[in-house]
Amino acid sequence: MVLCLCLLIACTPVQAPPRPGPTPVSDVHALxxxxxxxxxxxxxxxxxxxxxxxxxxxxxxxxxxxxxxxxxxxxxxxxxxxxxxxxxxxxxxxxxxxxxxxxxxxxxxxxxxxxxxxxxxxxxxxxxxxxxxxxxxxxxxxxxxxxVRCLTDAERDAERANHPGDGISPESAAAWTAEARDFTAKCVQRTEDGADxxxxxxxxxxxxxxxxxxxxxxxxxxxxxxxxxxxxxxxxxxxxxxxxxxxxxxxxxxxxxxDETHSLVAQGEGFAHAFGLFATECAKHAGCAVGQDPAKAVATFDNLTRPLLATPARAGGGRTLSYDDAMTSVVEAMYSQQSWPILNTGLNLLRAGDGSALLQLADSYYERGADGRYSSLQDAYYAVRCIDNPREQGPAAVTATHQRMLAAAPFLGGGRPDEGEPDICASWPVPSTSQPxxxxxxxxxxxxxxxxxxxxxxxxxxxxxxxxxxxxxxxxxxxxxxxxxxxxxxxxxxxxxxxxxxxxxxxxxxxxxx
The missing domain is CATH 3.40.50.1820 (Alpha/Beta hydrolase fold, catalytic domain)
Known part of the structure; x- marks a missing residue:
């Protein structure tokens, strides 16, 4: 809907733009x-x-x-x-x-x-x-x-296809740490001006x-x-x-x-609540992919998506739908109630072995174009989030954050998109410049x-x-x-x-x- 609101006030004449307050440099006219x-x-x-x-x-x-x-x-x-x-x-x-x-x-x-x-x-x-x-x-x-440049398009595709686990078991925590260190090293190597x-x-x-x-x-x-x-x-x-x-x-x-941990947990709780609203609305209609009982929707969803860990679903064009991409597709759909019917259709197609609709939702989240190219969104996201927040101190703190994230959004099963953020920020190569x-x-x-x-x-x-x-x-x-x-x-x-x-x-x- 396009609205027309005509409110008339007197315009302020354009004046010379003011300078900011004192700058942290010796020459106050340097800017x-x-x-x-x-x-x-x-x-x-x-x-x-x-x-x-x-x-x-x-x-x-x-x-x-x-x-x-x-x-x-x-x-x-x-x-x-x-x-x-x-x-x-x-x-x-x-x-x-x-x-x-x-x-x-x-x-x-x-x-x-x-x-x-x-x-x-x-x-x-x-x-x-x-x-x-x-x-x-x-x-x-x-x-x-x-x-900011970190991963190539092919590497981003490969990352989405790989599931290192929920970040809680020793093996999974080690896998997330290794992936995070590889990611941060590539950010420094591939970004012009690197760490600067x-x-x-x-x-x-x-x-x-x-x-x-x-x-x-x-x-x-x-x-x-x-x-x-x-x-x-x-x-x-x-x-x-x-x-x-x-x-x-x-x-x-x-x-x-x-702080970062509290924001990730609060966001997980928000997506879990939205999934519950989706399940309740979905149950009112025939053909609901997560069943007619909202109380059982998480279990139904888990039973539908968990097999993707062993066998990704075909998605057309030589691509497949991974477990992590299925989780990301749900997160993308929760951003707007208008996307819930698309999600339901995608989940029903997945039951028939077709992951194409869910993959399109995940591609939208990651801003992957039809040409296979990604925007800078994901690389820049971590660069800003990791420098705007204080770091987790040590592997135990990172694991504790994973545990809290999983408890906040159990329907995601420790899948992406946000699961790796604590590990990436813990290994970020430059210090924070802001804090909550x-x-x-x-x-x-x-x-x-x-x-x-x-x-x-x-x-x-x-x-x-x-x-x-x-x-x-x-x-x-x-x-x-x-x-x-x-x-x-x-x-x-x-x-x-x-x-x-x-x-x-x-x-x-x-x-x-x-």
């Missing part, structure tokens, strides 16, 4: 050349890195540029890197408010692709009319250069790039839309540059006080936080916590999906658009229903 740069906009085709971005960048009216930033902000006169940027200009320039910069999450998601896909949807709304919609690929991601880029790819540095982008776009203050991990970029930016925030809509919140904490946000305009009651990936309570920590407004969506703004719910969209245009928060306690 001037970055803040003063002019973006050279042009055709987006050269920025495509695969079939998905090629398709996205064919969107009419989009243009792209590269933003130059320091590789290491502690050495602003040293090596530079670039951040890919895409924009779709406001269709009513006379009533233009400024830029709306967005990030779709991940970490590792392409903001350029997301903005290109979103532009037609919002064309007749206040966003399309009054904002330049801007998406950026954070450093190390997508069209940004250099890009990996040491500076975290959220701490992304928000500094974002402030330079704000200035290069000519905006006095930042209007920002962040989904999922994009909410972490948002609140981290607000903490680093509180005077530079105009409005900030954060949907599908990351709890700023939660209560954000200090004096003077920041109150954000709008949207939190979905049955969100499987970012629990509802995380949004409640973030809104409270930031002194913002909370909009509750009573649905079963990951994020809600601009996904077709009129109540959510009307409130979100009103906030972005004039900063008006919905009344306390506002709830939107499916």
């Amino acid at each position: 001037d050349r970055f803040y003063d740069q002019q973006l050279s906009w042009g055709d987006c085709a050269p920025y495509a890195t695969g079939a998905q971005s090629q398709d996205a960048f064919h969107t009419p009216g989009v243009e792209c540029a590269r933003l130059t930033v320091p590789l290491d902000y502690a050495r602003p006169h040293g090596e530079t890197i670039t951040v890919g940027v895409l924009r779709h200009k406001a269709s009513d320039p006379a009533d233009r408010i400024g830029s709306l910069v967005m990030n779709p999450g991940g970490p590792g998601g392409s903001g350029m692709e997301a903005a290109a896909h979103l532009a037609p949807t919002v064309a007749s709304t206040a966003i399309g009319l009054r904002f330049d919609l801007v998406g950026f690929d954070p450093r190390g991601v997508g069209a940004s250069e250099p890009r 880029l990996l040491a500076n790819v975290g959220t701490r540095d992304v928000v500094k790039d974002l402030d330079i982008l704000r200035a290069a776009l000519g905006d006095k203050k930042l209007s920002y839309l962040g989904y999922s991990y994009g909410t972490q970029i948002g609140y981290s930016y607000a903490e680093a540059f509180p005077a530079n925030v105009r409005v900030m809509l954060l949907d599908g919140a990351i709890d700023p006080t939660e 904490h209560r954000p200090f946000l004096p003077g920041v305009p109150p954000p709008l936080v949207i939190s979905t009651v049955d969100d499987p990936a970012t629990p509802y309570q995380a949004g409640v916590t973030l809104a409270g920590e930031m002194g913002g407004g909370l909009l509750t969506y009573e649905g079963a999906q990951h994020t809600a703004f601009l996904h077709g719910n009129q109540c959510v969209d009307v409130n979100g658009l009103a906030y972005l245009v004039d900063g008006t928060l919905p009344p306390p306690g506002t709830r939107c229903q499916v």
